[in-house]
Amino acid sequence: MTQNFRVKNGGLINRDKKLSFTFNGKSYFGFEGDTLASALLANGVHLVGRSFKYHRPRGFFGAGVDEPYAIVQLYRNGETEPNIKATEQELFDGLEAKSVNCWPSVNFDIGAVNNFLKIFLPAGFYYKTFMWPKSFWYRIYEPLIRKAAGLGVASTKHDKERYEHKYEYCDLLIAGSGPSGLASAYAAAKNGAKVILAEDKPRFGGTLLTSDVNISNLSGKDWSEAIISELKEMPNVLVKNRSQIFGYYDHNMLVMSEKVSDHLPKTKKYHPNKRLWYIRAKEVLISSGSIERPIVFGNNDTPGVMLSSAAKEYLKVYGVLVGKKPLVFTNNDSGYETAIEFKKNGVDPVVLDTRKNPNSEIIDEAIDLGIDIKFSYVVVAAQGYKKVKSADIASISDDKKKLGKLESFECDCICVSGFWTPTIHLASQSGNKTIFKEEIDAFVPGKSKQNETTLGAANGIFSLEETLKTSFEAGNELSKKITKTDKKISVPNVVEKKSSQHDKFWCVPLPKGKNYKRFLDFQNDVAVSDIEIALREGYRSIEHVKRYTTLGMATDQGKTSNLNGLQLVSEIENKVVPSVGHTTFRPPYTPVSIGAIVGREVGKHSKPTRKSPMHLWHEKNNAVFVDAGVWLRPRYYRIGNETLFEASKREAKNVRSNVGVCDVTTLGKIDVKGPDAVEFLNRVYTNAWLKLPVGKARYGVMLREDGIVMDDGTTTRISENHYHMTTTTAQAANVLSHLEYYLQLVWPELNVNVVSTTEQWAGAAIAGPKSRDLLQKLFPKIDVSNEGIPFMGFTEEDLFGVKARIFRISFSGELAYEVNVESDNGNFMWEKIIEKGQEFNIQPYGTEALSTLRIEMGHVAGSELDGRTIPYDNGLDGLLSKKKDFIGKRSLQREAFVSENRQRLVGVIPIDKKTSIPEGSHLVKDAKAPLPNPKLGHISASCWSVEYDNPFSLAILKDGKNMIGEKLFAMSPLKNKIIPVEIVSSHYVDPKGERVRS
């Protein structure tokens, strides 16, 4: 295909570099510097998609971020991304794109039958029609609607691209590099301020690239290039193109999405695809410009109808004619600029101006160039289905109510200008209450809410001279406050054409007997008639009208439709626009890739991974790991083809009969030091601590103020004023914050310091009847007898040249010791234990065996201390001191907590002694009782008892104390199981606790 619509010269594209691409399977050529949109238009392709509801043909409407139509499915380097705006996608060699929302093809779309049914598909249609029968919604209606109305298709594959997050701080953040952005950045940079200038397009300069102006004897484009290159050289300035600031959040935090690689065929090695910037700015300058708004007329969604500014941009930037027989339809002077550009490129446009006799320099220039202009004329309707073929035009009366006789006018595109809407999104997001400016029929930012200042067209200033003057001033003033430097810059000399007043006309009336669709929202197919229906049905708030009709709710978020929608509502309601108000502007300003928001936090990077110093040993010895909070812990060590069940049983059995070793590094460890340390522990724990001697450990339970158990663990008195506290793996961080809370806020008079030492110590639990023999081998010189290291004893000894702490504590219920060494020596300790343990048949054991051992001993853990239980429930009421006060004690007097039949920890055995009981099963009296079957308790943990070789579970059961010996049912509707069970004591193995003391 040849580029028939490319003009011979001009544009900012690189004509020396030809790029090939395909659209809907067909090959085309474009140039470097094109967008997908400009390249398609250069090839005369105007049909790119189908609309959301009626599947009407869709072309191009804009040339950038405001584009409502031209969204495509993009294919790049084996990946696919839906809903990409063709007007924003830069062309690269080998680009592939397809239309979205059409089937089987964009030229023949079956869904277009909706177009003929549109009388049945008005506003609120889905809400009204698909309500009955209710059961049909999920099975029939929703799947059908989804299929018909889909936009692009998200990839189901893992995204290979990388996305990064970056945090940045600056004095001035400037959003948009048009005249106001450049001027303010320049002035601030000269004052030495740290400036970030962000531009969403690949090229800097904004409207300076397309307008016919002169600054300091340079064209707008040359002036902007000079400024940008100077800014780029300054060390205090960061200029970023392809970077959209899409959100203004609290305390001047703005978020920017930088497209690092989308313009390349393939992301470069070590580069991210996109980078998300969190920028905290002292001052924010919003120079986001304005977006042209359409005039509403019949069939105004026909491909070939587009914004006049877009037509001009395609010509000036890309050297592309959007048509060869253009009709320009305008209510202000901007349309003339487009007409003049056409004329300069040898194409004769016709201008329809809604105004009667406007007068300005630019109109004079158009007249001098011999451009055909019809005043007091309007486009009534576009004709043509897949492309504009002609326009029905007519004269219009001075009161804009009556149309003259319809005339058919042959044309291939209609360039519309309904004046300009300032882009106030960022200001509004900042919390700025916008005000309606009558002269421009649009909202502008009001008083600054945060540190935002809006400049230029975004602030409703459309003269270049005024824009530059105010922007240089703002940049200078705001930076001066921060840097205390004042380098005044003289405002350059500006030559621009003065404009005349625009016409407040925005919607062409329907001619008698005609019922053209006049669209407001082009992506969601919301027409004038839909808004009328919504208002007739009683919707008044603009927020409700928006949601009922979906006006402005498509991926373009109503950038071209909002204001016309408001005009319509205010006209029907006979109110002025400001009293109707506008809907809330919320971030993001433009769609942002989920990948960019997620950043690097995917897969195993979604949270940090903590590993013990013995991790490599575990890996080498076939450990299968499990997530324990952010820690990775060996769940079991697989031998041969063992299953989890077989391996954990073997490991647990070996602990009961020989000796096992378990990595307990993950336990939380907190050093508690200071003269008041013991008093503090006495308040934190429920039991008494004042008499704990040096060299002894004690088990303790701590509560929250509401009486619920927070955590448990042992604390050892290392020396006079030094205690070593251990917490569960899961609660380590919470316990530290809890302790800090009381020390800093509640009892600051206590002289105590706490610090986490979790990472300082590696820990190994040696458990089993032969653990004492093993300990002797590890510490040949010490007395390991029951007298030497008694139960709950502590001592510091030498482990083959390494300082070690020995605690005689047990979680498994066996004779056991916990050895701690400094983390760097963890692996040395572990290997020594394994080496010296060989003669006692030592085996490492994982968390699964650990659970088995503690469950059959009736020791509680996280599944019982689940944030809903008090000490009594867990059989820990013996640890509640009656002689002292402690955190949460007063709550234990609450009525529910002292009730007679309070829930309590029990053991549960299946009557058949074979069927394992799923964790979470409910205990009920009668398995056949009608639902909801009254729940008496739940199974908190289950294991296969290695001591008795049958299943055993722990449960929290109502009135558990008096239920021992009762027969109940364990029900698990999830697993579809009903198991007859017997309630037994939770202390299933060694109920007197003789082994730990042996």
Place this chain on the structure above:
Amino acid sequence: MLYINCPHCGMRSQNEFSYGGDASVKRPLLNKEVSDQEWDDFVYNRKSLRGKHLELWHHISGCRQWIKVERDTSTHEIFRTFKADEEVV
């Protein structure tokens, strides 16, 4: 994201802190007889204020100090911040 002036560290982003609730709540003294109502007010009952609120934040990824922050709950404006032991007047 809020920007909080930690009295120990200076201006830091919200993601370094965790929220700790109403700072005006005083724990009843230890060993003191307290009525159910008094205790409930300490443990559970909180005002859901619109406007100026004195609250606790814990600089959990910073200096690990609990601080007091005077913040408007509807606008997020932060007026003043205090160290844990500073009296707020």
